Amino acid sequence: MLSQRDNELLCRVGPGTAMGDLFRRFWLPVLLSEELPAPDGPPVRVRVLGQDLICYRDSSGRLGLLGAHCPHRGASLFFARNEEGGLRCVYHGWKFDASGACVDMPNEPAAWAFTDRVQHTAYPTFEAGRMVWAYLGPPAAQPPAPPLEFTRVPDDHVYVTKYPLECNVVQGMEAELDSSHVSFLHSTLGPAAAPDFNGVLGQSRRELVFQDSHPRFTVVDTEYGLLIGASRSVGDDQDSLYWRLTQWLMPCFTMVPGDPQGTLLCQIRIPIDDEHHWLFRLRWNAFSSLSENELATYRRGAGYYATQLPGSYQTLANKRNDYLIDRHKQRTVNYSGMESVPVEDTAMVESMGAIFDRSTEHLGSSDLAIIATRRRLLNAARDLAHGLEPYPAAHPEAYRVRSAAKVLPRDVPFQDGAAEALLSRL
Numbered sequence: 001m002l003s004q005r006d007n008e009l010l011c012r013v014g015p016g017t018a019m020g021d022l023f024r025r026f027w028l029p030v031l032l033s034e035e036l037p038a039p040d041g042p043p044v045r046v047r048v049l050g051q052d053l054i055c056y057r058d059s060s061g062r063l064g065l066l067g068a069h070c071p072h073r074g075a076s077l078f079f080a081r082n083e084e085g086g087l088r089c090v091y092h093g094w095k096f097d098a099s100g101a102c103v104d105m106p107n108e109p110a111a112w113a114f115t116d117r118v119q120h121t122a123y124p125t126f127e128a129g130r131m132v133w134a135y136l137g138p139p140a141a142q143p144p145a146p147p148l149e150f151t152r153v154p155d156d157h158v159y160v161t162k163y164p165l166e167c168n169v170v171q172g173m174e175a176e177l178d179s180s181h182v183s184f185l186h187s188t189l190g191p192a193a194a195p196d197f198n199g200v201l202g203q204s205r206r207e208l209v210f211q212d213s214h215p216r217f218t219v220v221d222t223e224y225g226l227l228i229g230a231s232r233s234v235g236d237d238q239d240s241l242y243w244r245l246t247q248w249l250m251p252c253f254t255m256v257p258g259d260p261q262g263t264l265l266c267q268i269r270i271p272i273d274d275e276h277h278w279l280f281r282l283r284w285n286a287f288s289s290l291s292e293n294e295l296a297t298y299r300r301g302a303g304y305y306a307t308q309l310p311g312s313y314q315t316l317a318n319k320r321n322d323y324l325i326d327r328h329k330q331r332t333v334n335y336s337g338m339e340s341v342p343v344e345d346t347a348m349v350e351s352m353g354a355i356f357d358r359s360t361e362h363l364g365s366s367d368l369a370i371i372a373t374r375r376r377l378l379n380a381a382r383d384l385a386h387g388l389e390p391y392p393a394a395h396p397e398a399y400r401v402r403s404a405a406k407v408l409p410r411d412v413p414f415q416d417g418a419a420e421a422l423l424s425r426l
């Protein structure tokens with residue numbers, strides 16, 4: 001439970017808010033690279049942290065991320081011409097390069113032109129992991145790029161798509177931090193009922209998750225965020241525990257255990273504004289490119305990904321059609337009657353309302369990681385408001401971590417066991 005005051009602090013992310021300032025201290029993905037496929041292509045709208053921006057790829061391939069409204073008289077640069085190294089507003093022809101400098105003012109006589117005095121809002125970007133990353137904070141605090149593993153492997157090792165959600169970012173993130181819901185929301189009604197779903201966790205892990213539906217949580221504060229362990233018993237084996245280790249990295253990256261074939265998973269939730277966010281759902285393989293078969297499976301969905309409306313990132317199953325819940329399937333195939341893991345999660349977090357009033361909730365022991373994450377975000381936002389910079393933003397080397405799932409001897413101390421499980425994958 002949170003007070004209404006803390007709930008407001010947690011959920012408001014626009015310019016000038018404490019949580020908005022905290023998010024702006026980190027590099028955040030704001031687009032998929034595929035949305036800007038070629039130089040001089042159409043500009044793309046970006047709304048992030050309550051700010052409206054325009055991103056474009058100039059003639060040399062360089063990205064520009066500019067304020068959406070032309071500094072002359074405010075027309076949208078979405079309609080701009082992308083030509084010869086800059087974005088030209090179609091209202092009166094003013095042109096801006098990727099740094100935001102005004103490089104041409106053709107409606108003014110040369111003697112009157114004041115291009116040198118017009119600097120448009122522009123933010124730094126880079127591309128990695130098939131995504132466009134942006135830094136929206138103060139230039140003096142700009143950190144180096146975080147060396148997350150999926151940003152350091154070749155692009156053909158990575159698959160990523162994104163979905164828009166109609167609720168606050170933290171509400172979405174809380175779905176990843178709560179390992180106990182996997183035993184219910186994502187479960188099937190028997191191994192043969194839904195072969196596609198079996199692949200998501202792998203048959204053996206699936207059985208371990210569903211045998212014990214009340215995991216015990218251990219949460220460890222780390223430099224980058226939190227290491228969250230959920231342990232489950234392993235059938236009649238009194239000497240072992242099945243651990244699922246989730247990594248939460250400030251401010252909005254969650255690595256949940258991937259599948260046993262070595263493909264790792266990260267969910268990144270980026271605030272559009274207080275009541276909307278993007279979920280970037282990303283998989284990568286550290287050692288090899290993803291096979292055609294794997295890519296075809298992800299594109300098909302198959303429980304891993306949601307089916308999307310053609311030409312859009314919006315999921316076919318969504319709030320307006322009750323996520324296409326199939327009551328017959330709910331009785332005979334899977335617990336939710338919905339098509340995929342992301343749709344199931346989205347249905348639950350959107351159904352709570354755009355910003356859930358956390359002063360009315362009743363948290364249990366399975367919500368330990370959620371409590372710890374809120375505390376971490378709230379403390380970091382308050383600290384920053386008092387002038388104390390968030391440690392992980394300026395120490396990105398701490399982001400070299402992975403999630404893991406493993407059966408370990410019961411008597412291995414959690415932190416040793418977690419380290420062993422993680423290192424065995426590196």
Ligand code: FES
Nearest residue numbers: 070072073089092
């Ligand atoms: S509003 Fe853009 S050039 Fe006038």
Ligand SMILES: [Fe+2]
Nearest residue numbers: 175181186345
């Ligand atoms: Fe989930």
